[in-house]
Amino acid sequence: MTPKANLFPARGSNGRAVNRRGFLAGTAVLAAGAVVLRSPDRSTAVAPAAGAKTYRAAVIGHTGRGDYGHGLDVVWADVHGVELVAVADADPQGLAAAAKRLKVSKAYPDYRRMLDEVKPDLVSIATRWVDQHHDMLLAAVERGVRGVYMEKPLCRTLAEADAMIAACQKHNVKAAIAFQTRYSPKLPVIAELIRSGKIGQPMEFRARGKEDSRGGAEDLWVLGPHLMNLIELFGGKPLWCFGSVCEKGRPIRREDVKPGSEGASLLAGDEVHAMYRLASGAAAYFDSVRNAGGGPRFALWICGSKGIIEVTTNYLPQVFLLPDASWSVPRGKNKKWLAVTSAGLDKPEPIKDGTPHRGNVEAVQDLIASIEKDRKPLAGITDARTTLEMIVAVFESQRLGRPATFPLQNRNDPLAML
Numbered sequence: 001m002t003p004k005a006n007l008f009p010a011r012g013s014n015g016r017a018v019n020r021r022g023f024l025a026g027t028a029v030l031a032a033g034a035v036v037l038r039s040p041d042r043s044t045a046v047a048p049a050a051g052a053k054t055y056r057a058a059v060i061g062h063t064g065r066g067d068y069g070h071g072l073d074v075v076w077a078d079v080h081g082v083e084l085v086a087v088a089d090a091d092p093q094g095l096a097a098a099a100k101r102l103k104v105s106k107a108y109p110d111y112r113r114m115l116d117e118v119k120p121d122l123v124s125i126a127t128r129w130v131d132q133h134h135d136m137l138l139a140a141v142e143r144g145v146r147g148v149y150m151e152k153p154l155c156r157t158l159a160e161a162d163a164m165i166a167a168c169q170k171h172n173v174k175a176a177i178a179f180q181t182r183y184s185p186k187l188p189v190i191a192e193l194i195r196s197g198k199i200g201q202p203m204e205f206r207a208r209g210k211e212d213s214r215g216g217a218e219d220l221w222v223l224g225p226h227l228m229n230l231i232e233l234f235g236g237k238p239l240w241c242f243g244s245v246c247e248k249g250r251p252i253r254r255e256d257v258k259p260g261s262e263g264a265s266l267l268a269g270d271e272v273h274a275m276y277r278l279a280s281g282a283a284a285y286f287d288s289v290r291n292a293g294g295g296p297r298f299a300l301w302i303c304g305s306k307g308i309i310e311v312t313t314n315y316l317p318q319v320f321l322l323p324d325a326s327w328s329v330p331r332g333k334n335k336k337w338l339a340v341t342s343a344g345l346d347k348p349e350p351i352k353d354g355t356p357h358r359g360n361v362e363a364v365q366d367l368i369a370s371i372e373k374d375r376k377p378l379a380g381i382t383d384a385r386t387t388l389e390m391i392v393a394v395f396e397s398q399r400l401g402r403p404a405t406f407p408l409q410n411r412n413d414p415l416a417m418l
Helices: 020-025 028-032 074-078 092-102 111-118 130-142 158-171 187-195 217-222 224-235 356-373 381-400
Strands: 055-060 082-088 106-108 122-125 147-150 174-177 202-208 238-247 271-278 283-289 299-304 308-311 319-322 338-341
Touching: 055 111, 074 082, 074 092, 074 122, 074 356, 082 092, 082 111, 092 106, 106 111, 111 130, 122 130, 122 356, 130 147, 130 158, 147 356, 158 174, 158 381, 174 356, 174 381, 187 224, 187 299, 187 308, 187 319, 187 338, 202 224, 217 224, 217 271, 217 283, 217 381, 224 271, 224 283, 224 299, 224 381, 238 381, 271 381
Parallel strands: 055 082, 055 122, 082 106, 122 147, 147 174, 202 283
Antiparallel strands: 202 299, 238 271, 271 283, 299 308, 308 319, 319 338
16 A cells, blocks of 8 residues: 555655754743753752641552552642542552551542542542543542542543543643653753754664564554653654554454453554654654563654654653764774763763652652642643554554554544444
8 A cells, every 4th residue: 555645745744855954943841941840959849838728648559459549649749738538449458458558547438528528629530550540530530629630541542541631621621641651850951952963863763662572553552642741742743643553463354353451442553653744844753562571672862863862661760872973883993872861962860769759759749749830730631642642543553554644534433443
């Protein structure tokens, strides 16, 4: 199949060649100059000023169905100006354990009842499984919560995502997603390296999943969101996606489709390959093959005309820059990979606490700031929808047999339509 020419522009979306200046104008973090909320020493979250309002927080988890993923329940203990008052869990034993762990006296088997009686200002939707995210967020938003911090992926379908965003906008609720890398103090440094021309004109973004037993479609769904979010941040909004999804070396068929693990949407495919055209004019790629041993490759590479930046994930990710157009050390003669820290290029890392917990604290502090300043969180729910759309587009392109353009017209599960 030969793609239509207008879906594969050889130049930028405006028809002109894309140089570095044009690239920067098309990206989110570089054009807007994202600022991460932190104290002057860049090591701890900013505490509220004296007399600042105390927020009341609650946690929603579900033992056995997503549990309490990645510390979204315990984060509140170290967030200034917040009192954790209640927890909800439909599993009796899990509820008792959570109440003890979180040191709260109010424990509910029904999160709706908790929201009605406790009336918290802030809520963690901590369950990792996505099948309940839509209902949990809508219940919180409709009951007067002001801010929500929740696990990724956002939800199962774009229709669910649209409804969640509409509810947040209607009630002016801020929702932040646990894309911890978005809160990293290294991201502004990466942005400045690109802005200053250290890697020349950014040409392409390459991403791979962990490629373990979840490789392929599940890898794309569960771990792909972290990388897709960074691609959008540095490369701009996606314009189209051309995806290929295979099972045992052939294109997926209806009989390959099964319910996804961890409450995900329908899944199929042990091999996924996707290409995107970004608003900046650059191309982006995501690939994952089951059991290909790619765990150490789980990262994003930003490839430019003069060099390449490698970025892993988490609050204090490993980041390196190779200032050579060959993108290869052997061919780069005397060039070597240079570490990128929050202090700059090839400088010692001043931050000692790079734990996921610190990332959660930074994220929640930013969520509170977004409420008080009536602005978008650094990793907000609309970003999470774009990330979800980049994932769904791979399956939609496979179903259509051609590139899928953004925004996707089909807001339901493409695999249900095979």
